[in-house]
Amino acid sequence: MPNTGQDTEVAPGISQVITGYLDHLAVERGTSRNTLDGYGRDLRRYGAYLTALGIDDLEAITDQHVTEFLISLRGDVGGAALAASSVARTLVAVRGLHRFAFQDGLVSSDPARDVRPPALDRRLPKALGLDDVLRLLDTPGDSGVRELRERALLEVLYSTGARISEAIGLDVDDVDAAERTVLLDGKGGKQRLVPIGRPALAALDAYLVRARPQLATQGRASPAIFLNARGGRLSRQSAWQALKTNAERAGLADSVSPHTLRHSFATHLLERGADVRVVQELLGHASVTTTQVYTLVTVNTLREVYATAHPRARH
Missing domain, CATH: 1.10.443.10 (Intergrase catalytic core)
Known part of the structure; x- marks a missing residue:
C-alpha cells in the first residue's frame, strides 16, 4: 500500500495546485486559519499518496484513485487509523481541490465529484454469555x-x-x-x-x-x-x-x-x-x-x- 503519511515529498505539479487552492480559500473565500491548516494537512497527505503511486499531474487522477486513497486512510496511517469523521473531512478537501482545478481549467474533468466516503461494516464485538x-x-x-x-x-x-x-x-x-x-x-x-x-x-x-x-x-x-x-x-x-x-x-x-x-x-x-x-x-x-x-x-x-x-x- 502506498505511503499515506506526509514523509513523501509531493510532486511539484500537484503541490503547486494545492498551494493555489489554499490561497484561493484564504483570499477569495475568507476560510479560517484552522480550516486551512486542516485542509493543508489532508491535501499534503493526498499529494504524498499520489506521488508514491508515481502520479505527478492531477490530470492523470481517476475516481478510483480518490476512492482507494480514502480506503487507505482507514488502514494504518503513522501508527493509527483515521476516524470516519476525519476521512469525511479529507474527502471535502479533496473534492474542493479537484473542483477548483476543473473550474480554473487546469484539468479536463473532476474525478472526485461523485466519490462518496467508503462504506464501512460496523462489526459488533463478540461477547460470550x-x-x-x-x-x-x-x-x-x-x-x-x-x-x-x-x-x-x-x-x-x-x-x-x-x-x-x-x-x-x-x-x-x-x-x-x-x-x-x-x-x-x-x-x-x-x-x-x-x-x-x-x-x-x-x-x-x-x-x-x-x-x-x-x-x-x-x-x-x-x-x-x-x-x-x-x-x-x-x-x-x-x-x-x-x-x-x-x-x-x-x-x-x-x-x-x-x-x-x-x-x-x-x-x-x-x-x-x-x-x-x-x-x-x-x-x-x-x-x-x-x-x-x-x-x-x-x-x-x-x-x-x-x-x-x-x-x-x-x-
Whole structure:
C-alpha cells in the first residue's frame, strides 16, 4: 500500500495546485486559519499518496484513485487509523481541490465529484454469555504452575476488562488487594485504576503464593505478575495462546479472540444497567462513541429475547 503519511515529498505539479487552492480559500473565500491548516494537512497527505503511486499531474487522477486513497486512510496511517469523521473531512478537501482545478481549467474533468466516503461494516464485538465465561474461567486446573497462572490471567482479564497487553504489563505492586483495585497502563501511556473482583483476587493469590515463586527463580527478579518459564514477563503471544487453548478445551474456540473477555466484561456490565460512561472509564476508551458499540450488542440481545419470549412479538 502506498505511503499515506506526509514523509513523501509531493510532486511539484500537484503541490503547486494545492498551494493555489489554499490561497484561493484564504483570499477569495475568507476560510479560517484552522480550516486551512486542516485542509493543508489532508491535501499534503493526498499529494504524498499520489506521488508514491508515481502520479505527478492531477490530470492523470481517476475516481478510483480518490476512492482507494480514502480506503487507505482507514488502514494504518503513522501508527493509527483515521476516524470516519476525519476521512469525511479529507474527502471535502479533496473534492474542493479537484473542483477548483476543473473550474480554473487546469484539468479536463473532476474525478472526485461523485466519490462518496467508503462504506464501512460496523462489526459488533463478540461477547460470550455468562455461562460460557464461567466455563472458560473454570477450564484451567489448579494443580500446576502453568494452570494456576492461566487461571489467574483469565480471571483478571474478565474481572477488569483489561486488554491482554495491559494484563501482562501488570507488576506485583499494581494490585491492591485491600482496596480491590488494579492499576492498568493503557494506550498512550495513560493509566487507570479499576476495580477487581474477589474471585480474580483469589486466583491471583493462589498463583502468587503457589506458582509465581517457582517461575521467579528462573529469571532476574522481574516485577511482572505474570512470568514465563524463564522468569521474564509473559509475552502477549503466550497470553493469547493461553486464552485460545483454554477456549478450545471449553468448546468455545470459534467464539474467542484476544479481546473476547474484554468484550464480555463490557457487554455484561451494560446488560445489567451500568452507565455507558462508567464502562468507558473502566475500558479506558478516549471517546464514549467507542464504548457505545457495546450498547448495540445489548439492544440486539434484548431484541432476540423479545422476539422469542413476547406472545405478540410476531403479530
